[in-house]
Amino acid sequence: MNERVRQVTFTISKLKRKQHRLSTNLSSLLPDEIWDRVKLFTEAGQLSQHRITKQRQFDKFAWLSSTDQQQNGIAGPSLVPEAPKWVKNLSNLPLSHSEKSLLAKGINFAVVPDKIPSVEFITATEEAIAKAKLGETEAELVRNKICSSLCKIKLPPSNLNIDKRKALSVLTKDDTIAIVPADKGKCVGIWDKENYNNKCTDLLKDRNTYKPVGYNLTYGFKEKVSKFTAKLFLDCIINVDEKRKLDPPSKPTYHSCILRSTQNPQTRAHPCKTNYE
Secondary structure (H helix, E strand, C coil), X not given: CHHHHHHHHHHHHHHHHHHHHHHHHHXXXXXXXXXXXXXXXXXXXXXXXXXXXXXXXXXXXXXXXXXXXXXXXXXXXXXXXXXXXXXXXXXXXXXXXXXXXXXXXXXXXXXXXXXXXXXXXXXXXXXXXXXXXXXXXXXXXXXXXXXXXXXXXXXXXXXXXXXXHHHHHHHHHCCCEEEEECCCCCCEEEEEHHHHHHHHHHXXXXXXXXXXXXXXXXXXXXXXXXXXXXXXXXXXXXXXXXXXXXXXXXXXXXXXXXXXXXXXXXXXXXXXXXXEC
């Protein structure tokens, strides 16, 4: 902090010397009347910019204070956008204030996990090693570095209070709703899952636009994932419980998932969910 204050003081002194030098040069070159007008105009612009910057800092401080009060469960004025503007509940499920506040943060809001996701780090490391085609020595060196980093890493403080964490748990376990982002903007929509699936199915039944393909690529992906997790298990990188969590379900989730556009046959086929089992 002291170093920061010293640097700012030095910068201000430097700018003042530069301003004095420029003022002296202009006053000697311009007539007195024009110089007075230039001086008044410059001072007015300086004061205006000072007020704008000062108000911005006040608003930032008020927002930080409001956010800190909300995380600690203290009521206070909030400058965060209201939840009804960013959350559209189209389902029959009534949402609590904590759930609306949580959803207003957006779909891409990253929640601090309860524990270090070691399995994800290890899986990503093995995938990177396989893609880079590293030798055994280099691969083992990378694994050791990742393991040492995982042992030293510490979780940051939670970015959700207790009420929002409970709301997150409730929304995650509720299978009757579908939480989807809007096509444009940051709005979040909540639908009844049955109505949402019915609307999706109605759109996919349009044979003027889509044509169903008689094969399912999910079986190929399932086989690749199963082989990869089996290799991790044989190398003692993951245990039985972690392998069970990573393995895809034995029963397929979809009957068919690939639809090809009939309007432009040259376009690549895209995977789509058609109907659930």
